[in-house]
Amino acid sequence: MTYSLGLPPEDRVLSPHTGWTRAHWEAAADGMVRAAWRWATPRGALLDLPGRPSASGVRSDGLEGYARTFLAAAFRTAGSGGEGPHGLLARYADGLAAGTRTPGRDDAESWPVIQDHATAGQPMVESASVALGLRLTRPWLWDRLDDGVRDRAEEWLRGALRHTPSPNNWYLFPLTVAGFLESVGRGDGETAHAIERGLGLLDGWYRGEGWYADGDGRAFDHYNGWALHLYPLLHARLAGDEALLARYGPRLRAHLESFGLLFDGNGAPLYLGRSLTYRFAAGAAVALGALTGHTPLAPGVSRRLLSGTLRHFLDRGALSEEDGLLTLGWYGPHEASLQSYSGPASPYWASKGFAALLVPADDPLWTAREEAAPSEGPDRALAVAAPGLLVQTTGGDGGLVRVHNHGSDHVRPAEGESAEDELPLYARFAYATRTGPTARANVPDNHLALALAARPGAWSVRRRIRPLGAASAPDGSWGWAASWHLPAFPAGTPGVPGVRVMSVTFVRGADELRVHRVTGAPPGTRVRQTGWATAEDVAGTLVPLHGWDEDRSTALRAPQGTAFARWAEVPALFGEAAGTGVFAALASLSGTGRGAALPDTEAGADSLTATWDGGLRVRIAFVPELTVTVATVA
Structure with missing residues (x-):
């Protein structure tokens, strides 16, 4: 027998989009x-x-x-x-x-x-x-x-007040406990300390534009909404604390x-x-x-x-x-x-x-x-510089959302590298509302990886992300975000000090221009760029523009699929880097099958210029420091 929630009839007058009341x-x-x-x-x-x-x-x-x-x-x-x-x-x-x-x-x-969280912290x-x-x-x-x-x-x-939380949103759990105890007349110095400590840490994690890091690192994710904003603001409202509401409300x-x-x-x-x-x-x-x-x-x-x-x-x-x-x-x-x-x-x-x-x-x-x-409105790009995220929405695809990640990782400064099993959830260059990421054992989607000649099948991963800036047009017609990282190679790979990747994503409409500058690569280093994981209900393209071996992408299989599909394919480009090289590709993701509009490109060792029909031109220069210049030309 199928379980039923006993939902009432829909109301398409009051709720024309969902029918729900x-x-x-x-x-x-x-x-x-x-x-x-x-x-x-x-x-x-x-x-x-x-x-x-x-x-x-x-x-x-x-x-x-x-x-x-x-x-x-x-x-x-x-x-x-x-x-x-x-x-x-x-x-x-x-x-x-x-x-x-x-x-x-x-x-x-x-x-x-x-x-304590390190002992048996879930309670x-x-x-x-x-x-x-x-x-x-x-x-x-x-x-x-x-x-x-x-x-x-x-x-x-x-x-909860007498033991050590995990060094992140967990400090809001004692705060919530303390707020309740004070509300029923059981407050004391211990509860006051838990509240003051939690709010103090929260203020230290605030990065601007309404975004908190989940602890001292750069983890920006859904914990912002369901923890870092939720607990202090609910506490303030239930306590009738207008000062706290005025402090945290504008951030929300x-x-x-x-x-x-x-x-x-x-x-x-x-x-x-x-x-x-x-x-x-x-x-x-x-x-x-x-x-x-x-x-x-x-x-x-x-x-x-x-x-x-x-x-x-x-x-x-x-x-x-x-x-x-x-x-x-x-x-x-x-x-x-x-x-x-x-x-x-x-x-x-x-x-x-x-x-x-x-x-x-x-x-x-x-x-x-x-x-x-x-x-669901017009296509829009919005750069959110504080977390290093570039939001891209395409109303023509029914409100498909993509976010290009140049700032959120899960590396805690005190603990070194992030947990291996969480890399797919933070380290990819882009995430969406209809596909990805692929599982860790499969080829990673939306990733730039290097493999050294000594270990050709040992592809690098992206862990700690260093943001380099983000901006978008006031009308949302374009946006960009940039970062750099040091490729992390699997255990047993010879040491490769000095290898570095600088990356820029530029978006307009449904298009994603992905540009990477690889420096310090030993001879024989291979480079692999992947695009969106595609399945029956989503279509993606990955078109080479500069630096790649072939004039089209190769489809790699991801048999573990994604959260959205049991099985998927991932488009990939391959190239070779020695010393310094610039690699560029144009990606797109669509629920309607529309492809990307290819720009004319000119590239050198330190820059790339792309010009679309209609005259929009972006020039990305990597030295002496990263600059992204956007203009309309005749």
């Missing part, structure tokens, strides 16, 4: 929470969902099931004045009482204690969802608990100026970064903007993005047919979208998308007529 959101939240509760332990402290366990273990995974579904139930209940999934709030109260009992040999439902993550859920539902849950249960819950939660507004473009016309968010199995949590920042008023998006646009992304996943198999559980993957199950910390209940951080239900039913978010998504 607030009633659909309520039904989706209720149905997803009820489905997960079918796997609860007898006293409700753990939701032991079926599936592969995470590295943290089964007990921690069960806590994750409780905490993350509680967050969805809390948004639903608080936004409806105490109404919510029938009878489930009482079950969460029972689960809290059982979970906070002192662990013992015969107590199979007690929650694991909170420890610290879940403490934030428990605390936020309790804060949102206080009149209907916390205030009705026995004092003994409240005392035990406080003691368990305080473990600035973030949504660019982030609002990152949703495809079909509802898909950008596939970039880790934890992508959280899916429609990508809408949390949009919901938060509507809730707080700190948004540049009209209410009908905000609902279009929110309903579009929620419906996108539910229409494409994110819920298992037989039991209605969120699967470990993107649409259906997809191993390459996961991390070692992903367990059966991990996808329920998608609950953060239900923050939209905190917005009252009579708010314009729910009553205004839906409008088109920003990506």
Whole structure:
């Protein structure tokens, strides 16, 4: 039997793009929470969902099931004045009482204690969802608990204040716990310190234009919306702290100026970064903007993005047919979208998308007529220099979104290189809403790699990315971004000091001009440029312009496919570098099959000029320093 969420009929008058209303959101939240509760332990402290366990273990995974579904139930209940999934709030109260009992040999439902992130840190993550859920539902849950249960819950939660988080967004989990404890009259110096510390670190991670780095490195991804903006602004709003709202609200507004473009016309968010199995949590920042008023998006646009992304996943198999559980993957199950910390209940951080239900039913978010998504307008380029991202949208392809990455990686300064299994999620030159990236064991898409003569099959990877700038035309008709990196070669490859790659991406309309300058390459070094992973519903081209062996690309197979397709091909160009060389290609990605418009090009060892019909000309000079000059010529 196929599981049904019991969604109401569509309303194509109020919501011409998605057909969805607030009633659909309520039904989706209720149905997803009820489905997960079918796997609860007898006293409700753990939701032991079926599936592969995470590295943290089964007990921690069960806590994750409780905490993350509680967050969805809390948004639903608080936004409806105490109404919510029938009878489930009482079950969460029972689960809290059982979970906070002192662990013992015969107590199979007690929650694991909170420890340092390096020891067994996952319970610290879940403490934030428990605390936020309790804060949102206080009149209907916390205030009705026995004092003994409240005392035990406080003691368990305080473990988050007394242990060391991971050096990134994790510091906002103790902040969230501390905010709840202060809201129920249990604050002290320990809670004040956790809040002050978290906000201080957050300010240090702010890079401008509404974007935070996730820690001290250059990881810019969806954690901006579903963590780095969400927790402090929700804390400020729930506390009624106008000073904090005035401090962090404008940053959210600035973030949504660019982030609002990152949703495809079909509802898909950008596939970039880790934890992508959280899916429609990508809408949390949009919901938060509507809730707080700190948004540049009209209410009908905000609902279009929110309903579009929620419906996108539910229409494409994110819920298992037989039991209605969120699967470990993107649409259906997809191993390459996961991390070692992903367990059966991990996808329920998608609950953060239900923050939209905190917005009252009579708010314009729910009553205004839906409008088109920003990506569905004219073709547009937008450079976001702070994270080093270049956004490219093509309304002619139904709102297809591409982002060219010249600034986001996952290398922590204190830890050296990034984790190998996360390279596909951060190191590629471009990401999109309809394809890629390929799995680590397959040929990488959107990549420039070198192979030395001594090891011809050992291709380099791109790890630490150093931005060199980004800019776009005021009317969005063109944009560019640039960076450089030191190729990282596989173990056993002879040392090659001095090899360096400078890269520039220039976009106009649907075209992507990709230019690389390789310096310090030993004789016999091979160069490989790849394009977009293509499958049945997306078409891509990669055309050589300068420096390559052949006049056309070669199709390489990616049998592990992508999150969007089971099997894919990747176009590739090959060339040879010795000393210094410039390599240029024109790429495109389309849902309609349109190809790129080829420019006339002139190139030397240190520069490249490209001129399109109509007179647009770009000149890229690499020495004495990078300059990109754009002009219209007769």
